[in-house]
Amino acid sequence: MIVVVTGANGLVGSRLCPFLAGRGASVRAVVRRTGAMPAAPGVSEHVGDFTDAGFAASVLGGADAAVTTVHPMGSDEEVQRRIGVQGTAAFARAAAAAGVERFVHVSTAAV
Numbered sequence: 001m002i003v004v005v006t007g008a009n010g011l012v013g014s015r016l017c018p019f020l021a022g023r024g025a026s027v028r029a030v031v032r033r034t035g036a037m038p039a040a041p042g043v044s045e046h047v048g049d050f051t052d053a054g055f056a057a058s059v060l061g062g063a064d065a066a067v068t069t070v071h072p073m074g075s076d077e078e079v080q081r082r083i084g085v086q087g088t089a090a091f092a093r094a095a096a097a098a099g100v101e102r103f104v105h106v107s108t109a110a111v
Contacts, residue, residue, distance in 0.1 A: 004028045004059055006050045007069035009036040012106055017043045028059055051087035056094035065102035066095045
């Protein structure tokens with residue numbers, strides 16, 4: 001199984017990636033900066049903006065599942081809306097277009 005995880009270096013994503021890989025999944029860890037995801041067997045780092053349609057399509061291609069854990073904690077309302085709401089919706093549409101069968105959104109705002 002191939003699983004794409006956004007926010008892979010955050011509070012939830014950094015724990016989810018090795019957990020999934022440990023259960024046999026091939027994990028595509030989406031981060032914004034090279035080297036942000038700690039190395040783990042079965043986890044490959046993919047650097048880009050998950051809200052960018054081209055990047056989303058490339059990272060989601062052939063994936064079985066996607067998990068979004070992105071939330072711009074501590075940002076102003078405009079940034080939270082643009083990334084957490086509009087960006088997540090755009091990524092969900094890209095996942096549907098790519099034929100991803102399972103999409104899980106984890107809102108980390110209250111964590």
